[in-house]
Amino acid sequence: MRIIVGVNDSVIITDENVYDAHTKKFRNRNVIVLKPGEEYKVQETVDSIIEQLIAFKADRKTILIGAGGGTITDITGYVASVYMRGIQFGFVPTTLLAMADASIGGKNGVNVGVFKNMIGTVRQPQFILHDMAFLNTLPQNEWENGFAEIIKHACIKDAVMFKELEENSIKKYQKSKKGICDLVQRNVILKTKVVQRDEFEKGERRLLNFGHTLGHALENQYELSHGQAISIGMTYAALISEKLVGFKEANRVTDLLLQFDLPTFAEFHRKKVFDVLAMDKKKEKQNINYVLLEKVGKGIIKSVPLKQVENLISEI
Numbered sequence: 001m002r003i004i005v006g007v008n009d010s011v012i013i014t015d016e017n018v019y020d021a022h023t024k025k026f027r028n029r030n031v032i033v034l035k036p037g038e039e040y041k042v043q044e045t046v047d048s049i050i051e052q053l054i055a056f057k058a059d060r061k062t063i064l065i066g067a068g069g070g071t072i073t074d075i076t077g078y079v080a081s082v083y084m085r086g087i088q089f090g091f092v093p094t095t096l097l098a099m100a101d102a103s104i105g106g107k108n109g110v111n112v113g114v115f116k117n118m119i120g121t122v123r124q125p126q127f128i129l130h131d132m133a134f135l136n137t138l139p140q141n142e143w144e145n146g147f148a149e150i151i152k153h154a155c156i157k158d159a160v161m162f163k164e165l166e167e168n169s170i171k172k173y174q175k176s177k178k179g180i181c182d183l184v185q186r187n188v189i190l191k192t193k194v195v196q197r198d199e200f201e202k203g204e205r206r207l208l209n210f211g212h213t214l215g216h217a218l219e220n221q222y223e224l225s226h227g228q229a230i231s232i233g234m235t236y237a238a239l240i241s242e243k244l245v246g247f248k249e250a251n252r253v254t255d256l257l258l259q260f261d262l263p264t265f266a267e268f269h270r271k272k273v274f275d276v277l278a279m280d281k282k283k284e285k286q287n288i289n290y291v292l293l294e295k296v297g298k299g300i301i302k303s304v305p306l307k308q309v310e311n312l313i314s315e316i
């Protein structure tokens, strides 16, 4: 962890890649610079940030700002929710994934071993500032990851966006400032509306977990990026949808994922993955609330016995 001491009261949390690529933007600020990567999204990092906040003499008036990808915004929101029983916070998302998805909705937290987001809270940021200039330094594989969540939104809620994506490519969006701004805005509005209607995930918000049940079970066991993991998760969920609810467009979903350089099918150790799946937060007794597709643009939630999910995945 690197510490930079500034002149005002807010404290920015970021990671080394973002800080090194955009050092000027952090001038005169208090900054806590974390090591990059999902492996640091753990309680130990939270504890070290809290120790540093105490060293900064941060109090209840301090505003915490998470400037980074989803790893940073998830950690920042969590630290701000528990430090002194809760201080204000805001986000400056710097990856496509965080701009279009992770910074929105107030879910925060950290992983415990292979279990994703096992601890955390739901608490909304005071602001989210989109500075699209951050995308100028985003590595190609992080563009791909961002499109995984964008394709997820299209699958569950927006057939028109799905079609637009089919007619485009990462290259085209990278070349068109307006194209990428409009796309991010469309995703922000889509997710915000869902969260406003169902902040605490009693119903509709569950749709946003499309691809995440299997995806989360794979992500930390196989060191996949979040985008890659949910891309595989969406592929399997689309095929399960064909078997359980008569979905007819699984090929369209996998073709679109491949078009955006995302993985679809994967070899994995069934038992190890099913053991993690059994701890999924969407499980209720022996059933799991699986997000399926009725058609492109229309996600539904179906309670499916865990055993049946395992059998269906094994058959694919």
Ligand SMILES: NC(=O)c1ccc[n+]([C@@H]2O[C@H](COP(=O)([O-])OP(=O)(O)OC[C@H]3O[C@@H](n4cnc5c(N)ncnc54)[C@H](O)[C@@H]3O)[C@@H](O)[C@H]2O)c1
Pocket (backbone or CB within 6 Å): 015, 016, 017, 018, 021, 036, 037, 038, 041, 068, 069, 070, 071, 072, 074, 094, 095, 096, 097, 098, 101, 102, 103, 104, 105, 106, 107, 108, 117, 134, 135, 136, 137, 138, 139, 142, 145, 149, 226, 227
């Ligand atoms: N809270 C939510 O609702 C929600 C939703 C989706 C995903 N998530 C979480 O988000 C995380 C994934 O987010 P992510 O893909 O943004 O990961 P990330 O924060 O790990 O960023 C990915 C990589 O990009 C680098 N990076 C970030 N911005 C950059 C920039 N502008 N220029 C150069 N490099 C940059 C980072 O240093 C890192 O190496 C996962 O932990 C996932 O669980 C949370």
